[in-house]
Amino acid sequence: AQKVTQAQTEISVVEKEDVTLDCVYETRDTTYYLFWYKQPPSGELVFLIRRNSFDEQNEISGRYSWNFQKSTSSFNFTITASQVVDSAVYFCAPREGNEKLTFGTGTRLTIIP
Amino acid sequence: DAGVIQSPRHEVTEMGQEVTLRCKPISGHDYLFWYRQTMMRGLELLIYFNNNVPIDDSGMPEDRFSAKMPNASFSTLKIQPSEPRDSAVYFCGTTGRGEQFFGPGTRLTVL
Numbered sequence: 533a534q535k536v537t538q539a540q541t542e543i544s545v546v547e548k549e550d551v552t553l554d555c556v557y558e559t560r561d562t563t564y565y566l567f568w569y570k571q572p573p574s575g576e577l578v579f580l581i582r583r584n585s586f587d588e589q590n591e592i593s594g595r596y597s598w599n600f601q602k603s604t605s606s607f608n609f610t611i612t613a614s615q616v617v618d619s620a621v622y623f624c625a626p627r628e629g630n631e632k633l634t635f636g637t638g639t640r641l642t643i644i645p
Numbered sequence: 646d647a648g649v650i651q652s653p654r655h656e657v658t659e660m661g662q663e664v665t666l667r668c669k670p671i672s673g674h675d676y677l678f679w680y681r682q683t684m685m686r687g688l689e690l691l692i693y694f695n696n697n698v699p700i701d702d703s704g705m706p707e708d709r710f711s712a713k714m715p716n717a718s719f720s721t722l723k724i725q726p727s728e729p730r731d732s733a734v735y736f737c738g739t740t741g742r743g744e745q746f747f748g749p750g751t752r753l754t755v756l
Contacts, residue, residue, distance in 0.1 A: 567745065577736060577747040623688065631676050631740055632701065635688035 534559045534626050538636035545614055546644045552610045553639045555624030559605075561585075565627045566600065566607045571638070572620040580622075583607065611641075619643045649748035651737050657754045663725040666751045668737030669718055676740035679712055679722050682750070683733045691735075694720065727755045 535558040545551045557566065568580040581591065583600050591598045595612045611618050621640045625633040650669040658664055670677050678693040692702040694714045702712070709728070714720040724731055732755050738747040 565743070569747075575734065575752075576749045577738075579744055579746055582744055627745075631695070632678075632690055632693060633738075633745060634690075635680075637687050 534564075534628060534634045536624055536626055536634055536636040538622075538624055538639050540639045541637070542640045542642070544642040544644055547616060548613050550610060550612050551614055551641065552608055553622050553624075553641065555607045555609065555636060557605050557607065557624070557626045559626055559628060561628045563629065567625040567627060567633060568598065568607075568609050569623045569625065569635075570620045571623065577623075580609075614643045616643045616645050649737055649739055649746055651735075651748035651751050653751060654749060655752045655754075657756065658727055659756050660728055661726045662755075663723065664727045664731075664753060664755075666722040666724075666735050666737075666753070668720045668722070668748060670720070670737070670739040671741055671746060672718070674739035674741035674746075675717075676745075677714060677720050678738040678740075678745075679720070680736040680738060680747075681733045682736065688736075691722070724753075727753075729755045731755050 537556045564585045566583045570578040570580055588600050597610045599608045619642050621638040623638045624636045627633045652667045675696050679691040680688050681691055682688045691704045692712045693700055697714045710724055712722045734750045734752050736747045736750045738745050
């Protein structure tokens with residue numbers, strides 16, 4: 533069974549600061565995927581990224597970057613030069629071969645203008 | 646593609662009434678999931694289908710909940726009878742090309 537921990541319940545930063553959201557997961561599988569989703573105040577779940585367990589390269593997409601470290605079972609998410617529109621709840625979710633996502637409890641990020 | 650479509654977006658009903666939530670998946674996606682989101686329990690998987698066949702319904706809270714997928718383009722989640730503790734946002738999601746997309750959710754309020 534999978535377990536995912538997002539230890540940061542809430543984070544507030546001032547606009548333009550960088551912020552990193554932590555995610556630690558537990559799985560017995562050697563093959564799995566890791567996802568991040570954003571849930572803005574409007575409530576929808578927005579897919580951000582999917583990484584597989586064989587690809588430990590960091591990924592950058594605009595102001596977003598992800599650091600996957602298999603040795604520490606972490607898949608952290610960094611927003612560079614944060615903006616007010618980044619305010620949302622962010623979920624980390626591992627997925628094993630059965631296609632089921634197991635969501636973390638989420639981190640509520642507030643960007644202060 | 647229009648993405649995952651859910652209806653209704655909001656539903657307010659009284660305890661004891663039957664509630665039916667609907668989902669139209671993205672065409673070609675062969676997995677369909679129903680999740681529920683509450684403050685207390687977060688996002689939890691209720692049931693999922695593969696090629697219209699229910700694979701795992703271990704997350705369905707009790708017999709009052711049932712889900713069907715009569716064809717590849719439609720699924721329903723039914724609660725009968727509804728109770729106030731069923732109040733939540735219900736998300737439908739589908740998987741394609743490894744990515745998993747969600748509909749906008751149905752906010753259910755049971756009075």
